[in-house]
Amino acid sequence: MRCILLIFASMLLSVTIFGQEKAKAVAKIQPTYQDEIRKLSKKKRVKKAFQLIEAQRAKTLADHILLTEIEAPPFKEEKRAAQFVKMIKEIGVDSIWIDEVGNVLALRKGKKRGRVVALDAHLDTVFPEGTDVKVKMRGDTLYAPGAADDTRGLAMVLRVLQVMNEAKIETESDVLFVGSVGEEGLGDLRGVKHIFSEKGTKIDSWIAIDGGAIGRVNNQGLGSHRYRVTFKGPGGHSWGAFGLANPHHALGSAMHYFAQAADAFTAYGPKTSYNVGVISGGTSINSVPFSSTMEIDMRSVSPARLDSMDVILKNAVDQALITQNEMRRLGAPLTVDFVKIGDRPSGELSEDLPIIQRAMACTALMGKRPQLTRGSTNSNIPISMGIPAVTIGRGGVGRNAHSLHEWWLDVEGYKSTQMALILLLAEAKISK
Ligand SMILES: [Zn+2]
Incomplete structure (x- = not known):
């Protein structure tokens, strides 16, 4: 034996x-x-x-x-x-x-x-x-x-x-x-x-x-959670409509806030990863875009840590929305769609x-x-x-x-x- x-x-x-x-x-x-x-x-x-x-x-x-x-x-x-x-x-x-x-x-x-x-x-x-x-x-x-x-x-x-x-x-x-x-x-x-x-x-x-x-x-x-985040605004001419809230600028801020907080969170504890894998939106260099999208994949061996990553991402997106809308000089404020597109336990x-x-x-x-x-x-x-x-x-x-x-x-x-x-x-x- x-x-x-x-x-x-x-x-x-x-x-x-x-x-x-x-x-x-x-x-x-x-x-x-x-x-x-x-x-x-x-x-x-x-x-x-x-x-x-x-x-x-x-x-x-x-x-x-x-x-x-x-x-x-x-x-x-x-x-x-x-x-x-x-x-x-x-x-x-x-x-x-x-x-x-x-x-x-x-x-x-x-x-x-x-x-x-x-x-x-x-x-x-x-x-x-x-x-x-x-x-x-x-x-x-x-x-x-x-x-x-x-x-x-x-x-x-x-x-x-x-x-x-x-x-x-x-x-x-x-x-x-x-x-x-x-x-x-x-x-x-x-x-x-x-x-x-x-x-x-x-x-x-x-x-x-x-x-x-x-x-x-x-x-x-x-396990993994995946999200699609889309900032939306009126969009317009880069010069003529200057001052509109810009979805790409909001997206950039959201990514920055998210990476900062997620980096600190994932540096310790059970392995947890995050990745913005796709960004898209915009029509031309001289247009304020009407939408800006990113897709994010987050994985963890721990379900609880994945839930924490959800909160980190949501906070980053909310903060970016507020910041970009505060910079707005004209037009309607941006809105954001926050959609879960993947959930693997x-x-x-x-x-x-x-x-x-x-x-x-x-x-x-x-x-x-x-x-x-x-x-x-x-x-x-x-x-x-x-x-x-x-x-x-x-x-x-x-x-x-x-x-x-x-x-x-x-x-x-x-x-x-x-x-x-x-x-x-x-x-x-x-x-x-
Ligand atoms: Zn396979």
């Missing part, structure tokens, strides 16, 4: 890739779970399914390329969703439907109805309509926006379903295969939020496949929870070291609700996610599919 103690040297670094943060220090896999996963991997049908995953590598790659080349911009995932439905139907599943917000949900019934285990990858990419999503192969490397994040995940979901069918694996729990919408950016997890709302389906266990190598065991949700599941232990044991089975991570993924929602959930990596090697130079290389990519399968089976239980 031996515990594996894993110590990672990456504590000095805090690099964020694929919405994940590297990496937590010590993870302990309990022997019970190691035994459970080892036994499961020795079952005849599981072995068969593992072989099929390896044998069908070319098919997985073909599915991956086909789906990557169907663009799926934020809020416009329909075309890719339709293709995903078609592919699932061809493989075979008990029922499949698209819900009110566009998620693809495919149910494979278990022998004992009642519990539902979900395997998810997200349909959407960050890239706008019209982006060239044609896959370019350079050697074995697959170049295309969205190839790694998260289209590889979708191809893995398809393969897991197919080999379960072909190896005739029956589970006790129902298994729900999910292609979710709105994971990225201003999508604000709308797909998964819907699934876990009262309008959604009951889910007892949630496994998301998203960016990152095999080894990622994401048990912590990084944070949270953390204990590493002792069965799903987390199983994910770590499955990683070890694949010969890799599990790393507990914090990230901003679909699992944020179930994690924040205390529902067992984990995000695992899509495997292989990938870089430059969210850029036009994104690539993915199939280095033992089949292993992450095998891992997704065995974790799913551990959660859903193979029926005798």
Whole structure:
């Protein structure tokens, strides 16, 4: 009876890739779970399914390329969703439907109805309509926006379903295969939020496949709040209407006040970040603008600190509005719209929870070291609700996610599919 103690040297670094943060220090896999996963991997049908995953590598790659080349911009995932439905139907599943917000949900019934285990990858990419999503192969490397994040995940979901069918694996729990919408950016997890709302389906266990190598065991949700702040005024000629309150000047002041206070607040305590990522507005150099907008992203491991950041931002905006209106020599005063455009909850599941232990044991089975991570993924929602959930990596090697130079290389990519399968089976239980 031996515990594996894993110590990672990456504590000095805090690099964020694929919405994940590297990496937590010590993870302990309990022997019970190691035994459970080892036994499961020795079952005849599981072995068969593992072989099929390896044998069908070319098919997985073909599915991956086909789906990557169907663009799926934020809020416009329909075309890719339709293709995903078609592919699932061809493989075979008990029922499949698209819900009110566009998620693809495919149910494979278990022998004992009642519990539902979900395997998810997200349909959407960050890239706008019209982006060239044609896959370019350079050697074995697959170049295309969205190839790694998260289209590889979708191809893995398809393969897991197919080999379960072909190896005739029956589970006790129902298994729900999910292609979710709105994971990225201003999508604000709308797909998964819907699934876990009262309008959604009951889910007892949630496994998301998203960016990152095999080894990622994401048990912590990084929370974020996002705002769009717009100062508005009458606008006019820069000389003729000089003296009007100027929305850009107010925005500049707001940013200054915010950065000053936020810098002081975030210098100490649990990690909290802030970023004005977009500013826009104005028509010409010689016009007082009628509107000025900024978009702000704030993240924290602590929900309370995010709430404090809200207050800091609101105070900065109010102060800037007052200051700019006091400078006004003519015309109507400025107004401001303060709109929350993103809210991702944070949270953390204990590493002792069965799903987390199983994910770590499955990683070890694949010969890799599990790393507990914090990230901003679909699992944020179930994690924040205390529902067992984990995000695992899509495997292989990938870089430059969210850029036009994104690539993915199939280095033992089949292993992450095998891992997704065995974790799913551990959660859903193979029926005798
Ligand atoms: Zn992703």
